[in-house]
Structures are given as structure tokens and as C-alpha cells.
Amino acid sequence: MNDDKALNPARAALSQYLKEKKMRRTPERFAILEKVFSTDAHFYVDALHESLEMEGYHVSLSTVYATVQLFLEAGLVRRHQFGNQPAQYERVLQGVTENHHHLVCTTCGRVRAVKDEEIAARISGLRYSTFRTEFFSLYVYGLCSRCQKRLRKERRKELEATEKKKPK
Amino acid sequence: MNDDKALNPARAALSQYLKEKKMRRTPERFAILEKVFSTDAHFYVDALHESLEMEGYHVSLSTVYATVQLFLEAGLVRRHQFGNQPAQYERVLQGVTENHHHLVCTTCGRVRAVKDEEIAARISGLRYSTFRTEFFSLYVYGLCSRCQKRLRKERRKELEATEKKKPK
DNA sequence: CTTAGTGCAAAACCTTTGCAGGTTG
DNA sequence: CAACCTGCAAAGGTTTTGCACTAAG
Numbered sequence: 001m002n003d004d005k006a007l008n009p010a011r012a013a014l015s016q017y018l019k020e021k022k023m024r025r026t027p028e029r030f031a032i033l034e035k036v037f038s039t040d041a042h043f044y045v046d047a048l049h050e051s052l053e054m055e056g057y058h059v060s061l062s063t064v065y066a067t068v069q070l071f072l073e074a075g076l077v078r079r080h081q082f083g084n085q086p087a088q089y090e091r092v093l094q095g096v097t098e099n100h101h102h103l104v105c106t107t108c109g110r111v112r113a114v115k116d117e118e119i120a121a122r123i124s125g126l127r128y129s130t131f132r133t134e135f136f137s138l139y140v141y142g143l144c145s146r147c148q149k150r151l152r153k154e155r156r157k158e159l160e161a162t163e164k165k166k167p168k
Numbered sequence: 169m170n171d172d173k174a175l176n177p178a179r180a181a182l183s184q185y186l187k188e189k190k191m192r193r194t195p196e197r198f199a200i201l202e203k204v205f206s207t208d209a210h211f212y213v214d215a216l217h218e219s220l221e222m223e224g225y226h227v228s229l230s231t232v233y234a235t236v237q238l239f240l241e242a243g244l245v246r247r248h249q250f251g252n253q254p255a256q257y258e259r260v261l262q263g264v265t266e267n268h269h270h271l272v273c274t275t276c277g278r279v280r281a282v283k284d285e286e287i288a289a290r291i292s293g294l295r296y297s298t299f300r301t302e303f304f305s306l307y308v309y310g311l312c313s314r315c316q317k318r319l320r321k322e323r324r325k326e327l328e329a330t331e332k333k334k335p336k
Numbered sequence: 337c338t339t340a341g342t343g344c345a346a347a348a349c350c351t352t353t354g355c356a357g358g359t360t361g
Numbered sequence: 362c363a364a365c366c367t368g369c370a371a372a373g374g375t376t377t378t379g380c381a382c383t384a385a386g
Contacts, residue, residue, distance in 0.1 A: 022340095024339095059342080060342065061344095062343070
């Protein structure tokens with residue numbers, strides 16, 4: 001998904017949301033939006049802020065927090081939080097229904113996005129009489145390949161150590 | 169699920185985990201476990217602490233934090249975090265596979281557990297070549313009935329106000 | 337020109353840490 | 362009796378808030 005294909009509808013959506021809520025269209029809000037939609041990776045608020053500063057665009061950190069919160073309410077981003085890490089956000093492509101979920105490593109905390117239209121469709125189709133479904137987050141927890149390897153190596157070492165102690 | 173049916177296997181699991189890791193079986197750890205398994209509702213660390221104090225069992229808050237972290241690593245509880253609320257935990261019944269997911273209200277943050285064996289089985293069955301699945305969390309976000317009602321009422325009021333202003 | 341939005345600094349909040357003393361194995 | 366665990370207080374890191382100033386509608 002290239003940048004403009006994602007960015008333009010997002011700009012339009014933000015514009016309309018602000019108009020509806022009678023909020024102001026400030027340059028800060030659109031600059032932050034542009035940054036958020038410039039890649040499809042998850043991001044942290046303070047990294048987003050640093051990244052803006054880095055390219056010479058100054059906004060205060062509190063404005064970035066406030067704006068991301070606004071995007072969240074406008075449905076332009078989704079929030080994720082794992083373990084005790086700071087919150088991560090992910091842009092929401094306009095007019096595209098949820099089609100992926102996340103694999104989260106229980107050991108190192110790394111998160112990988114996985115596309116799976118079938119399970120996504122099935123979850124999106126869940127209906128409840130007293131609850132109006134909007135979207136979902138599915139986190140599958142387990143061991144990433146890196147941690148599997150690391151653990152295997154550690155176990156092997158431990159085993160060797162034990163065998164040295166009682167060689168019979 | 170009555171208390172002892174859940175509690176006894178949990179006690180055994182904790183006992184074995186502590187033995188494996190060569191950690192100590194302190195009365196605090198088992199007292200906290202008992203409290204955690206006394207209901208199947210989600211709980212916050214500080215509410216758990218208060219609840220223990222309330223019944224006259226004194227443990228420091230840091231011990232409760234440390235112990236809940238230990239339970240998490242032992243697979244005795246799962247962690248959930250919504251919005252900017254403090255982390256919530258949920259007991260894990262020993263020998264029972266995941267069979268429910270959560271409905272989270274995007275407006276008020278309330279969480280409701282929903283049993284759905286079919287979707288749970290389907291998700292548990294997901295296999296990846298480089299990732300070893302352990303368990304999952306599915307959050308379905310949307311509007312709870314209470315907030316739907318509240319919003320309807322607010323919209324009605326707003327509409328009436330508008331009509332008064334321009335009665336034609 | 338009115339009032340929401342921004343920037344800055346300070347506060348708030350949840351969670352972790354350091355250290356002294358007590359308890360488990 | 363050595364090491365681990367607990368309690369307490371203090372620190373740490375993220376996110377929010379209060380207030381004065383600026384700018385959008």
C-alpha cells in the first residue's frame with residue numbers, strides 16, 4: 001500500500017471528522033496524520049514525536065499525545081498495548097476492513113502482523129444482540145522463532161552443565 | 169465453575185512451578201493465589217491488594233505486583249489492558265483450553281466475556297511455521313447496550329435543540 | 337474577535353527498584 | 362544459615378493537566 005493511496009482518504013476522513021465535531025483544522029494535526037500514514041508499521045507516541053522533530057517539524061509531545069487520541073476517536077488509528085510497554089498505535093486504512101491479526105512473543109514481546117482474510121471475516125461477522133461490533137483485535141501469543149532458538153540453546157547448555165556434575 | 173474446582177489445580181500448578189524454578193512456597197503467594205481464583209472476574213492489582221487487606225490479610229502492594237507477575241509467567245493468569253486503564257488480569261483454569269473472548273466498549277471501556285467455543289477452537293487451531301502458538305486474546309470492540317442507549321438519548325436532545333433554533 | 341489548540345512545565349498515575357530485615361528450604 | 366522474599370519508601374517512565382499564548386473560523 002503506497003503512501004498517497006493511504007494518506008489521501010485519511011486526510012479526507014480527518015477533515016470530515018473535525019468538521020462534524022466543530023474542531024479546528026490545524027497544521028499540526030495534518031502534519032502528524034501525514035507522518036502516521038507514511039508507513040504501515042506500528043508506532044509509539046514518543047517515536048512519532050522524535051521522528052517529526054528529526055525532520056524539522058516542531059510539535060510538543062503533549063500535542064502529539066492529544067492528536068493521537070483524537071485519531072483514535074476518529075477511527076484513524078487503533079491502539080495496542082502489550083506487557084508493560086508503552087502503547088503502540090497502528091493506522092487504519094479507510095474503507096478497508098480488518099484483514100490481519102497479531103502474533104505476540106510471550107518472551108521478547110515482539111509483534112508480527114499476519115494477514116488472514118478468512119479468520120478476519122469470521123470474526124468481523126460475529127453478531128451480538130446487545131453489542132454493536134465495530135472492529136476487533138486478535139492477539140495470538142506464543143514463541144517467536146528467535147526465542148525458540150534461544151531457549152533451545154539455553155536448555156542444551158543447562159543439560160551439559162548437569163551432566164558434568166554427575167557424569168554417571 | 170466453583171471455587172475449589174478451580175483453586176485446587178491452580179495450587180498444584182503453582183506448587184510445581186515454584187519447585188521447578190527453585191522458588192519458595194511462601195504463604196503470601198498462596199494467599200494471593202487463593203484470592204485470584206476465588207472468582208472468575210477480571211481484577212486489577214490494587215483492587216486485589218485492597219481486597220486482601222480488607223479481609224485482614226496484610227501483604228505489601230509490591231509483593232502483590234511481584235506475585236501477579238509470577239503467576240503470569242507461570243501461566244496462571246493472563247494480562248489484559250484496555251485504553252489507558254491499569255492492567256487487568258484474569259485467572260486461567262488449569263487444563264481448560266481458551267473458550268471465550270471479550271467484548272470491549274469503545275465508549276465506556278466496560279469489558280464483557282463471551283463464551284464461543286467455535287471461534288475459540290478455530291483460533292486455537294491457527295498454525296505458523298515460525299511461531300509456536302500458546303494462547304490467544306480476542307477483543308471485539310464496539311458499543312455496549314448502555315452506551316448505545318445513552319448516545320441515542322443525546323442525539324435526540326441535540327436534534328430537539330436544533331429544531332428549536334430554526335423552527336422552519 | 338472568540339475560543340479551541342498548542343507549548344511548556346509540572347503533576348499524576350501505575351509499576352518497579354533498592355535496601356533492610358525476616359523466613360524458607 | 363545462606364539466599365530468597367517481603368515491606369517500605371522512593372524512583373522511573375508514560376501520559377495528562379494547568380495555564381498563558383497563539384491562531385483558526
